[in-house]
Amino acid sequence: MPNSPGPFHSGRFWLGPTLLGASVLGLLLLVQACSLPWGLRRQPSPRTGLGLGAESRQDPALSGDGRLLASLVLRSGRSTVLLQDRRSGQTMPLPLLRGQQPHSSPSLSWNGRYLALLVWRGGRRQVVINDRATNRLLPLPLRGDREAQRLSLAPDGRHLAVELVEGGQTRVEVFGLGEWLEPDPVPGSLLQGPSSGARP
Amino acid sequence: MSSASPRGRGLLPAAPGIGLALCLLLGGCLDNGARPLMGLNLQLAHTAVNRDPALSSDWLALIGGREGREQVRLVRLSQGAPVPLPGLNRPDARPVSVAVDQWGERLALIRELEGRSELVLYRRSLQSLQLIPIEPAGVPHRLALSADGRVLAVEVGRGGLSQVDLLELP
Numbered sequence: 257m258p259n260s261p262g263p264f265h266s267g268r269f270w271l272g273p274t275l276l277g278a279s280v281l282g283l284l285l286l287v288q289a290c291s292l293p294w295g296l297r298r299q300p301s302p303r304t305g306l307g308l309g310a311e312s313r314q315d316p317a318l319s320g321d322g323r324l325l326a327s328l329v330l331r332s333g334r335s336t337v338l339l340q341d342r343r344s345g346q347t348m349p350l351p352l353l354r355g356q357q358p359h360s361s362p363s364l365s366w367n368g369r370y371l372a373l374l375v376w377r378g379g380r381r382q383v384v385i386n387d388r389a390t391n392r393l394l395p396l397p398l399r400g401d402r403e404a405q406r407l408s409l410a411p412d413g414r415h416l417a418v419e420l421v422e423g424g425q426t427r428v429e430v431f432g433l434g435e436w437l438e439p440d441p442v443p444g445s446l447l448q449g450p451s452s453g454a455r456p
Numbered sequence: 457m458s459s460a461s462p463r464g465r466g467l468l469p470a471a472p473g474i475g476l477a478l479c480l481l482l483g484g485c486l487d488n489g490a491r492p493l494m495g496l497n498l499q500l501a502h503t504a505v506n507r508d509p510a511l512s513s514d515w516l517a518l519i520g521g522r523e524g525r526e527q528v529r530l531v532r533l534s535q536g537a538p539v540p541l542p543g544l545n546r547p548d549a550r551p552v553s554v555a556v557d558q559w560g561e562r563l564a565l566i567r568e569l570e571g572r573s574e575l576v577l578y579r580r581s582l583q584s585l586q587l588i589p590i591e592p593a594g595v596p597h598r599l600a601l602s603a604d605g606r607v608l609a610v611e612v613g614r615g616g617l618s619q620v621d622l623l624e625l626p
Contacts, residue, residue, distance in 0.1 A: 295626035296588065301619065313620045314611050318600045320512075320558065322607030327620050342607070342622065366603060396490055410511040411558060411603040415533065416490065417509035417516055428506040428518050429497045430533065431490040442513065442558065442603070 301325075302345030313338075320366030320411030320442060324348070326373075328359060337362045337373055352386055352393040365440035366411040374404055383407060383418065385437070394436075413440045496536045510555045512603045517556040517563060528554050528565060530580075543583045553598045557605030562625075564601045564608055575599070575610060577625070588623070 301313065302325065314335075317326040325342045328335045334357035339348040348368075353359065356375035363372045371386040383396040383404050398404060398420065405426070406419040416431045496516075500506050506520040516531045527545040531538045544563065545551075552566040552573065563578040575588045575596045590596055594612035601608050608623040 297624040298591070299622040299624060301622055312618045314618045315598055316600045316609035316611055316620045318602040318607055318609050320603035322602035322604060325609060325620070325622070327609075327611075406508060408509045408511040411513060415493075415511055417511045417518075419507050419509055426505055426507050427503075428500050428509045428516075428520075430493045430500075430509075430511070430516060432493055433490050436490055 299342075302340050302342065315361060317362045317364050318342070319364040319368040320440075324364055324368040326362040326364055326371060328362070331357070334358050335360060337371070339368070339371065348388070350386060350388075352391070353384075356384075361406045363407050363409040365409055365413045366442045367440050369440045370409060370413050370437065372407050372409040372416060374407060383416075385409070385416075387437075396431075411440070412442050413437045493533070493536075496531070496533065499536060500531075508553055510601075512556045512560070512601075513558040515556050515558070515560040517554045519551045519554060526551055528563065530556060530560060530563065532560065539580075541578070541580065543585055544578050552596075555599055555601035555608075557601055558603040559605070562601065562605045564599050566596045566599055566610075573597075577608075590621070594619070594621075 303311070312330055314328045318324065323342060324339060326337055326339045329338050330336070336357050337350065337353060337359040339350055340346060341348075350371070353373075353375060356377055358376055360374045360381070364370070369387065369389045371388065373384060373386070374381050375384050376382075377384075377395070381403060383398065385394045385396065386392075387394060396416070398418070400422070402420045402422040404418050404420050408417040410416070414432065414434045414437075416433055417428055418431065419426060419428050500518075500520070503520045504522045505526065506518055508519045510517045514533050516533055518529055518531070519526050520529050521527045525547075528541060528551050529538050530541055539560070541563070544565070546567075546569070548569065550568040552568060554566075555564045556562070561580050563580065565576050565578060566573060567576065568574075573595050575590060577586045577588055578584070579586075588608075590610075590612055592614065594614040596610050596612050597618070598611040599608060606625055608625060610621045610623070612619050612621050
């Protein structure tokens with residue numbers, strides 16, 4: 257019986273791994289084209305839909321779940337907050353904020369129910385919270401001659417941090433909103449941590 | 457030889473603190489039921505400068521310190537105390553913008569170092585710092601991190617325009 261080449265010596269044996277290797281290499285190159293080595297992925301920012309040409313966008317804020325993006329765009333020469341679905345680019349109307357530009361320092365709760373920001377009202381910058389669930393605009397006037405510069409709303413809506421200037425000094429104060437706002441629920445936030453493990 | 461008694465020396469440093477407490481008590485309240493966190497605010501007021509707050513559940517990240525020597529600080533609201541951030545702050549770097557996730561685990565930071573602005577991601581449990589390149593090249597100015605720690609939004613200056621870059625983190 258002629259000594260036929262075994263599978264180890266056949267071309268077909270090598271063809272499989274070669275194709276497999278080429279596929280893996282191609283996949284790696286494809287992934288690398290849109291990601292950094294440790295898995296970070298870049299996503300184009302959704303268009304503003306405000307017109308053609310170059311658009312300037314500033315001061316981004318994300319909802320706690322990362323679904324919504326708020327940013328500032330120039331509309332009629334005034335800084336205006338724009339709220340969008342991060343993936344689809346769909347714009348959410350914010351009718352209560354019209355006529356109170358310039359807007360600044362937007363901040364969103366977990367599901368985007370609350371949008372805290374600074375608006376121009378009565379000749380000065382003021383803190384407001386837009387409750388999108390009840391369609392209300394809640395003003396939070398600072399007493400005295402203190403002026404707010406920046407805001408940060410906790411994802412559950414229970415606290416608000418305000419950077420303010422008083423007597424030329426910049427400082428941060430934190431306010432509890434628990435008696436005033438319904439919480440914007442954060443699913444399972446206290447039950448599970450990130451994969452890398454949170455430290456207490 | 458100083459004539460001030462130990463008791464007198466103890467009171468003098470306390471005077472500014474009392475003034476600050478009164479100031480916070482009288483001027484700190486917002487209307488509509490918002491209540492200042494007095495203990496925390498008093499503690500924060502002892503720092504010369506505090507700016508750029510970022511809240512996420514029980515965590516407050518901010519930039520504070522003396523002018524020209526600012527650092528990133530992370531405070532746990534429920535304990536009213538800062539936690540250490542080994543490996544994050546550098547004496548030769550100036551922090552620009554900071555954000556934190558809801559576990560106080562991931563901090564995203566823009567800082568100026570050797571005349572350049574850079575974006576870094578810090579993992580507190582690992583004490584690790586990763587540089588995130590800006591592509592296409594640009595200057596990062598401000599950032600936001602989703603509370604779930606999965607999405608980063610960065611305002612980047614490019615060619616005279618400001619744009620928002622979105623990055624999904626693993």
